[in-house]
Amino acid sequence: MDVVVASRNMLLLEGLCRLLRDEEDMRIVGAAGTAERALSMVAAEGPDIVVVSSDLGDVAVAAIPECVRAAGSGTRVVVTGAEISPPHVLELVRLGISAYLPVSATHEELKAAMRSVVADSDRVTISLTRDEVRRIYGSERGSLTRLEVDILGMVAAAMTNGQIASRLSLSEATVKRHLRKIFRRLGAVSRLDAVNKASDAHILV
Numbered sequence: 326m327d328v329v330v331a332s333r334n335m336l337l338l339e340g341l342c343r344l345l346r347d348e349e350d351m352r353i354v355g356a357a358g359t360a361e362r363a364l365s366m367v368a369a370e371g372p373d374i375v376v377v378s379s380d381l382g383d384v385a386v387a388a389i390p391e392c393v394r395a396a397g398s399g400t401r402v403v404v405t406g407a408e409i410s411p412p413h414v415l416e417l418v419r420l421g422i423s424a425y426l427p428v429s430a431t432h433e434e435l436k437a438a439m440r441s442v443v444a445d446s447d448r449v450t451i452s453l454t455r456d457e458v459r460r461i462y463g464s465e466r467g468s469l470t471r472l473e474v475d476i477l478g479m480v481a482a483a484m485t486n487g488q489i490a491s492r493l494s495l496s497e498a499t500v501k502r503h504l505r506k507i508f509r510r511l512g513a514v515s516r517l518d519a520v521n522k523a524s525d526a527h528i529l530v
Contacts, residue, residue, distance in 0.1 A: 326373035328354065329354060329376070331360065332380055337380070368398075374442075376403045376405065379407065383471045388493075390417065390420045391421065399446070403439055405426045413471060423449055423450070424439070424449065424450040473503055473506065475493070477523055478529060480519065481523075486501060486504070
C-alpha cells in the first residue's frame with residue numbers, strides 16, 4: 326500500500342516513515358509537515374493511506390478527511406496522537422477518518438489498523454479505553470467539539486459563515502453543518518441564542 330505521513334514533529338515524521346518503510350507491503354510516497362502539503366501529496370500520489378498526527382492541530386486534522394472525501398479520493402485517513410477527546414474522535418469518524426489510535430498505541434497496532442482499513446473500506450478502527458467510551462455515552466447534551474467551540478467563538482465575534490469558512494479553511498456548507506449541530510446540542514434557535522447558552526454554560530469565555 327502507498328502511504329503519506331503528516332506531522333509537524335519532524336522526529337515523529339521521520340520515525341513513522343522509517344517504521345513503515347520496513348514493511349514489505351507499505352511504500353512511503355510522501356512526508357508532509359502541514360495539512361496543506363499532505364493534501365497536495367494525496368492529490369498527486371493517490372495513496373491508499375494518509376497517516377495524520379494530531380499535532381497538526383484540530384482544524385487541520387478535521388479538514389483532511391473532509392477534503393479527501395470531497396475530492397472523491399479512496400485514500401483512507403488514519404489519525405494518531407494525544408489530546409483528542411473521545412467526542413472529538415467520534416466527530417472525526419463522522420468527517421470520514423478510517424482509524425484513530427492514541428499516542429499509547431504500539432507500532433504493531435498502527436500497522437494492523439492500516440492494513441485493516443485498506444482491506445475493508447467500510448471498516449473503522451478506534452482505540453479507546455473503557456473509561457473514554459463511558460465518557461462518550463455519558464457526555465452531556467450540550468458538549469461541543471473543539472472545532473465547534475472555535476466556530477461558536479467566531480460567531481460570538483460577529484463573523485459571517487463565509488468569514489468563518491475562510492478562517493478555518495472549510496467550505497461554507499461545512500460551517501453551516503457544524504452550526505446546525507451546535508444548535509441541536511445546545512437546544513438553541515439562533516446564533517445569538519447559541520452564543521448566550523454557551524456563555525451561560527461556560528463553554529465560551
